[in-house]
Amino acid sequence: MSAAEAKLPGNLQANRRLSQWVRIEPAGTVAVTPGKVEIGQGILTALAQIAAEELDVGLARIRMVPATTAASPNEGVTSGSLSIQDSGAAIRQACAETRAIYLAEAAAELGVAVDALRVEDGEIIAANGRRTSYWALADDALLDREATGQVAPKPPAAHRTVGRSAPRLDLPDKVLGRPRFIHDIELPGMLHGRVVRPASRGARLVTVDEAAARALPGVVAVVRDGSFLGVLAEHEAQAIKAAETLAARARWDERDTLPDRGALAQWLRTAERETTVIEERASDARAARTFSATYTRPYTAHASIGLSCALAHWTARDALTVWTHSQGIYNLRADLALALKLPPARITVQHAEGAGCYGHNPADDVALDAALLARAAGGRPVRAQWSREDELAWDPLGPAMVVDVSAGLDAEGRIVQWTLENYSNGHSSRPGRADQPTLLAAWHLAEPFPVLPAINPPMPAGGQQRNAVPLYDFPGRRIACHRVLEMPLRTSALRALGAFANVYAIETFMDELAAAAGKDPVEYRLLHLADPRGRAVIEAAARRAGWSGRRKTEGRGFGIGFAKYKNLGTYCAVVAEVEAEREIRVRRLTIAADVGLVVNPDGAANQIEGGAVQAASWTLKEAVPFDRRRVTIAAWEDYPILRFSEVPAVDVELLNRPEERAVGVGEGAQGPTAGAIGNAVFDALGVRVRDLPITPERIVAAMG
Amino acid sequence: MAGGITLTVNGKSRTVQAPQDTPLVHVLRNELGLKGTRFGCGANQCGACHVLLDGHSVPACDTPLWAAAGKHVVTVEGLAAPERPHRLQRALIEEQAGQCGFCLSGILVSAAALLEHNAAPTEAEVRAALDRHLCRCGAHNRIVRAVLRAATEAA
Numbered sequence: 001m002s003a004a005e006a007k008l009p010g011n012l013q014a015n016r017r018l019s020q021w022v023r024i025e026p027a028g029t030v031a032v033t034p035g036k037v038e039i040g041q042g043i044l045t046a047l048a049q050i051a052a053e054e055l056d057v058g059l060a061r062i063r064m065v066p067a068t069t070a071a072s073p074n075e076g077v078t079s080g081s082l083s084i085q086d087s088g089a090a091i092r093q094a095c096a097e098t099r100a101i102y103l104a105e106a107a108a109e110l111g112v113a114v115d116a117l118r119v120e121d122g123e124i125i126a127a128n129g130r131r132t133s134y135w136a137l138a139d140d141a142l143l144d145r146e147a148t149g150q151v152a153p154k155p156p157a158a159h160r161t162v163g164r165s166a167p168r169l170d171l172p173d174k175v176l177g178r179p180r181f182i183h184d185i186e187l188p189g190m191l192h193g194r195v196v197r198p199a200s201r202g203a204r205l206v207t208v209d210e211a212a213a214r215a216l217p218g219v220v221a222v223v224r225d226g227s228f229l230g231v232l233a234e235h236e237a238q239a240i241k242a243a244e245t246l247a248a249r250a251r252w253d254e255r256d257t258l259p260d261r262g263a264l265a266q267w268l269r270t271a272e273r274e275t276t277v278i279e280e281r282a283s284d285a286r287a288a289r290t291f292s293a294t295y296t297r298p299y300t301a302h303a304s305i306g307l308s309c310a311l312a313h314w315t316a317r318d319a320l321t322v323w324t325h326s327q328g329i330y331n332l333r334a335d336l337a338l339a340l341k342l343p344p345a346r347i348t349v350q351h352a353e354g355a356g357c358y359g360h361n362p363a364d365d366v367a368l369d370a371a372l373l374a375r376a377a378g379g380r381p382v383r384a385q386w387s388r389e390d391e392l393a394w395d396p397l398g399p400a401m402v403v404d405v406s407a408g409l410d411a412e413g414r415i416v417q418w419t420l421e422n423y424s425n426g427h428s429s430r431p432g433r434a435d436q437p438t439l440l441a442a443w444h445l446a447e448p449f450p451v452l453p454a455i456n457p458p459m460p461a462g463g464q465q466r467n468a469v470p471l472y473d474f475p476g477r478r479i480a481c482h483r484v485l486e487m488p489l490r491t492s493a494l495r496a497l498g499a500f501a502n503v504y505a506i507e508t509f510m511d512e513l514a515a516a517a518g519k520d521p522v523e524y525r526l527l528h529l530a531d532p533r534g535r536a537v538i539e540a541a542a543r544r545a546g547w548s549g550r551r552k553t554e555g556r557g558f559g560i561g562f563a564k565y566k567n568l569g570t571y572c573a574v575v576a577e578v579e580a581e582r583e584i585r586v587r588r589l590t591i592a593a594d595v596g597l598v599v600n601p602d603g604a605a606n607q608i609e610g611g612a613v614q615a616a617s618w619t620l621k622e623a624v625p626f627d628r629r630r631v632t633i634a635a636w637e638d639y640p641i642l643r644f645s646e647v648p649a650v651d652v653e654l655l656n657r658p659e660e661r662a663v664g665v666g667e668g669a670q671g672p673t674a675g676a677i678g679n680a681v682f683d684a685l686g687v688r689v690r691d692l693p694i695t696p697e698r699i700v701a702a703m704g
Numbered sequence: 705m706a707g708g709i710t711l712t713v714n715g716k717s718r719t720v721q722a723p724q725d726t727p728l729v730h731v732l733r734n735e736l737g738l739k740g741t742r743f744g745c746g747a748n749q750c751g752a753c754h755v756l757l758d759g760h761s762v763p764a765c766d767t768p769l770w771a772a773a774g775k776h777v778v779t780v781e782g783l784a785a786p787e788r789p790h791r792l793q794r795a796l797i798e799e800q801a802g803q804c805g806f807c808l809s810g811i812l813v814s815a816a817a818l819l820e821h822n823a824a825p826t827e828a829e830v831r832a833a834l835d836r837h838l839c840r841c842g843a844h845n846r847i848v849r850a851v852l853r854a855a856t857e858a859a
């Protein structure tokens with residue numbers, strides 16, 4: 001097979017040149033240039049470990065270069081917990097081939113056979129003691145070729161860096177307060193921009209008195225294009241003030257466009273929709289008893305602690321450079337090109353780190369804001385940043401969902417028939433996937449782009465389909481998804497996508513059925529699960545949490561939840577321990593996870609812990625409030641999240657599976673955590689709250 | 705605004721030419737180039753922007769420049785000399801306490817204020833002292849462990 005035909009691992013397949021991924025630098029460093037980006041999840045550290053491993057150099061020699069459309073491979077979006085699979089596999093192969101190429105050079109130079117050479121931290125040493133190094137041999141021409149797929153990466157047993165905990169490369173800067181975030185970039189001559197969003201959804205700007213804003217000190221321009229309204233000023237505080245002044249003097253044509261929040265489930269069930277049957281399998285097994293229940297989750301915000309921010313600089317009338325914390329620099333470039341009517345090649349998109357994003361947050365939107373405002377900047381660069389209010393209220397929200405589940409049990413209490421149907425908007429409005437932009441400002445221009453309904457990524461990953469198919473061995477099953485096509489509130493990818501509500505529904509319902517069958521919840525799950533890795537995490541979490549020895553006391557409860565993320569990623573089981581007093585306190589989450597080969601054990605544990613805490617926050621507290629016109633969040637106080645005094649203890653056990661494929665860890669714990677908490681609440685109080693979040697009011701209502 | 709407003713920032717006297725109602729966070733970040741103080745809400749609701757003002761942890765987004773006149777401001781950059789990080793900074797790294805790290809500057813400042821007043825806090829006291837700080841990544845428990853670890857180390 002020729003090199004051009006060889007199937008290469010991960011994203012090396014589509015980006016085949018070694019020089020796109022790695023460069024040996026004479027100064028004694030290795031530049032690694034993935035197209036994946038750091039979003040606070042520690043991916044750069046894990047990828048650096050992989051590179052160091054295959055090249056046999058110390059981690060400190062690896063220099064991770066921020067992604068840019070000017071140079072980096074197109075690795076799509078950093079999402080779906082796929083970076084280790086897609087980018088890690090590519091870097092592993094590219095670095096293994098790089099090592100082989102440099103060893104061949106060294107062998108020629110030293111006059112020895114390649115297998116007489118070993119590499120120690122970049123020094124290439126022959127059996128006869130002669131030596132050279134990557135750095136002495138550094139030559140870009142050596143890597144200016146396609147990967148062949150002919151070099152085998154190291155077997156896991158030979159790993160020295162991969163599989164050991166490595167400290168995060170980005171943490172020192174963040175702890176010492178060094179400039180590192182996109183927010184900290186200052187370009188010479190930079191102006192500050194702010195956008196005034198419409199007063200409500202679908203509102204049209206009728207008039208705005210710009211004079212008062214223009215008269216404020218430091219104001220350079222007021223920008224208006226249809227209902228897109230913004231301001232540029234010399235100083236940030238001036239831009240904020242000018243935006244407030246403009247907002248107070250803008251008149252909008254407003255109407256009711258949002259559904260009745262009190263009847264949201266009803267709306268989701270009756271809105272125009274498209275139905276997809278995901279799986280249908282008939283079984284003759286006869287049910288002796290049938291059960292059904294409905295679970296819901298509300299619209300949920302990404303709620304990053306940092307504000308969405310971007311910089312834009314028109315370097316010519318038709319040439320733009322943008323700095324962004326987007327998860328997908330090429331995807332963003334495609335949408336900017338559509339919205340600005342420019343060829344993509346005229347736009348350079350450069351990544352800089354933002355705060356954690358947890359999915360598709362307004363990071364992409366603010367980049368278009370910056371580019372539109374910068375058109376009025378007379379060639380000066382512009383830094384645009386959203387307000388906290390807009391960050392929460394105009395976020396592409398995690399969609400509200402309704403999940404109907406029903407099951408038939410045979411005479412022994414085994415589940416023989418299972419159906420799950422869910423209703424929600426699509427779970428992705430990410431840029432770069434359609435011939436229309438999905439960036440917010442594009443909808444508000446004088447020549448507006450249409451609002452596209454959010455889509456669902458295809459199976460097996462899926463969006464609202466994600467984890468709709470239970471991993472359990474139910475003989476008869478029917479799984480269907482109803483994608484709502486009206487999108488009054490903008491929705492997109494929030495960590496775990498549909499898996500959160502689907503797993504919550506499945507795992508809560510499993511407990512309800514276990515109770516009906518008179519079985520222990522752990523035992524009941526194992527009864528329906530053949531998958532050995534799934535059984536292993538359930539057993540490990542139960543053992544570690546002391547499940548069989550747990551003691552029932554007043555107001556205290558234990559619950560378990562389990563899933564295999566996307567049915568192809570991380571296996572995760574969570575045992576929650578809650579105390580119910582005036583409100584629900586989650587005391588402890590005990591987690592067992594199997595992520596295949598673990599690249600950075602502490603980094604993986606950190607991600608799982610964080611995901612579980614965030615999921616506890618979603619489960620207990622979070623719901624985006626809205627009336628018939630707008631999301632009614634003005635500040636954090638309108639969207640509470642879990643605080644230090646409320647966060648449970650989290651204990652993570654990673655099952656060691658070095659021979660299994662490495663999978664991402666960031667999204668495995670969310671659904672199981674919600675299921676475990678819901679089940680623990682039932683254990684504590686004897687009531688089921690099937691609508692998230694599980695608030696004190698809902699518990700009181702459920703108690704009747 | 706003639707003559708400007710003078711304050712001490714990380715031990716150095718600084719005179720700032722900016723309107724006196726400018727929030728201190730913008731002065732620190734944009735006038736003085738101290739980007740370590742983060743901006744997360746502008747409304748005293750997230751804790752990202754906390755600095756020490758005469759030893760008290762306060763939100764710099766809700767502190768107008770005039771209120772800092774003549775006072776001592778310490779930002780995350782001023783907690784310790786860069787070559788010898790503060791024990792809290794060392795402990796955060798030892799515990800790998802943080803994911804995106806956006807919340808950490810404000811948390812460090814509040815934790816430093818806590819240890820000044822209470823050399824050996826309990827876990828509950830640490831959580832109470834940090835309760836005004838939001839962390840969306842769920843790094844809370846590691847951060848609490850880091851503060852407790854720092855408390856056991858010499859200043």
Ligand code: FES
Binds near residue numbers: 742745752764765
């Ligand atoms: S930015 Fe000051 S408290 Fe949020």
Ligand code: FES
Binds near residue numbers: 040355804807842
């Ligand atoms: S580490 Fe990301 S907000 Fe705290």
